[in-house]
Amino acid sequence: MGIRLPDATGALRTYVPRAEPAPAVSAGPGAAPPASRTVFAAAHVVADPFADHRPGAAAAVDWDATLAFRRHLWAHGLGVAEAMDTAQRGMGLDWPRAAELIGRSAAEARAVGGRIACGVGTDQLSGPAAGTERVRAAYEEQLGVVEDAGAQAIVMASRALAAAARGPEDYLALYGDLLRQAAEPVILHWLGPMFDPALEGYWGSQDLDAATETFLTIIAEHPGKVDGVKVSLLDAGRETALRRRLPDTVRCYTGDDFHYPELIAGDGRGFSHALLGVFDPLAPLAAEAVRALDAGNAGDAGDTAGFRAVLDPTVPLSRHLFQEPTRYYKTGVVLLAWLAGHQDHFAMVGGLQTARSLPHLARAYELADGLGLFPDPDLARTRMQQLLAVHGVPR
Template sequence: MIRLPDEHGELRPYEPGRARSAGHGPGPAPRSRAVFAAAHVVADPYRTAADAAAAVDWDATLAFRRHLWAHGLAVAEAMDTAQRGMGLDWPGAAELIRRSAAEAKSCGGRIAAGVGTDQLITPARSLAAVTAAYTEQLAVAEDCGAQPVLMASRALTALARGPEDYLETYGQLLRQCAGPVILHWLGPMFDPELTGYWGSTDLDTATETLLAVITAHPGKVDGVKVSLLDAHREIELRRRLPDGVRCYTGDDFHYPELIEGDEQGFSHALLGIFDPLAPVAAEAVRILDTGDTKEFRSLLEPTVELSRHLFRTPTRFYKTGVVFLAWLYGHQSHFTMIGGLQSARSLPHLARAYELADRLGLFPDPDLAAFRMASLLAVHGVSQ
């Protein structure tokens, strides 16, 4: 029995449960859906944040990627889950991409890598500078054999005068890409500096610009990751994508129904929540491969409450909960993040995340998770 704090400052008793996810072991990649987990990085608690690359515990970080591959998931590397723009700078991200891509080759894992413009520390003065920054990062990903994900750019958002600037910039990038890439529409709930992406705050207008980019470059876009937390809008976009272009859901609120789909199609997945949910998520989609939608939903739908909790406003701090759960699971020896981001969520928020994950039976060692939760509470003055 441990006492957990709630958001009202009260302590209440909680009886930890037992592991119920032991059956969700390693397995092959799902066949009917492409499923990426956007993976977090493990910080080195003994290093300062002055050098982001040096502040990463590479052994633990790569071990976690092997965990994802073992369960049949693909890895989406150096995305916002890995603290891009929130602690991990471009040199650190480039090193992460190189190391993870080499690890993927050694174990046969699939990998995609985030390509952006975050090396532009000062505001870019021209679209040419934005394109050049994208091009530099694109070369790193392609040279490593990772599929590029063209991430939304803060620099482009700040400079663009309208849809035509997005059409020009993405046009130049897609013409030079060696193979099909994944485009990324990250909503302002994940990053307020991306408000008005695709040239308009009107989402209908923005959608038309995105579709124009895709249709103007046939064969160059594998798919679009949609992170707007709006299931209806994602479905509407999905139905309008050209043949052969995938919709990758980035909706951490509605992923079960979006992945299952309807009579007109379905979404593939590229999700931050699949970092902590890897064993269950992979098993659920393998069951979906058989056509058993009822069992698929019975496995995945109960996890939505945890996901909505981790991604609650301010959504961009969901990474704290993801790393917290990785610590409770035993994937890393500490709860420390690059740039001190472990402090971004409150103790009651973390306690609720622990409770929800424990009730789902996600912890492979519930006793370890309870001990670590109690240890964190003790640091904050909560005696048991």
């Protein structure tokens, strides 16, 4: 049975969904974590659909559905990157709820043996611009929450620091203090302004080459304190160049939702691990693809062609979800979770389900269905028709 979908011009056309999910989706979970790459999916939160989700209201989370989705990711062998921007940090999820999310998810990870790393930021700061001392204190508070929960820390970029820092020296001093305090090696996150315009000029310079030097200096000055770096600049060449300059003990986790297949596959001089928001909806296919890289003998590169055959076709969906304004990619991620049956509604904290147009959401459905991402294609079609009907689209 076909479904009528609107395109960008407002015209309706008929799309015929596929009858069966992709084999990796229909097979279900139950595999061990990949061996050749460390892979995290940055997970979304499920809102309480009956709460007041107007912009500025306190976030209300459906904890049962949120934790169930994390179990889905762990069951496929992926790690969970918790309380990151995919979870609407700074876009609806406030710090009290983020702290609760960290505690609940870390406890769930221990219960099921899943890997977890959690975002450490400064989003408890609000109001007038904060100085670097308040920024440092905010970071320290959140680092303590993550470490007390027993999770690995991901030190996220800070809007407050971007506003307060006078130059590279402030980043060197503040990050140095945090790294010296960290009980275990952390992941440093470089989030580009396409994801958050308030982070323009991070590391103390608008010049990305100069910013890179500051970033690398922080890592070099604190050996043993940095497990890896997550690079979210949507620039494959820049990430590759940075990756080649990292110490051997420091992983590069790609956060590039445009070029992840080539960056994870790597080349003769190295590869990237993964910490990606798009692996939230792509979990079954991502796990299948990365395990192809495990297929070879020790020291072998594995089945790179098989890896690319699974993951390359997912790039059009990812590029669509992350199209400008990139920071609203979460709306498409939550739509796909609803269509796939992972939650019972399409509501988001902060009312962010309205952040993308109906044609955008319709195209996301079509691309995801074409990949076989929906365990029950009939359910996905029915739910998409319900959303279309709310917007006045006739069957």
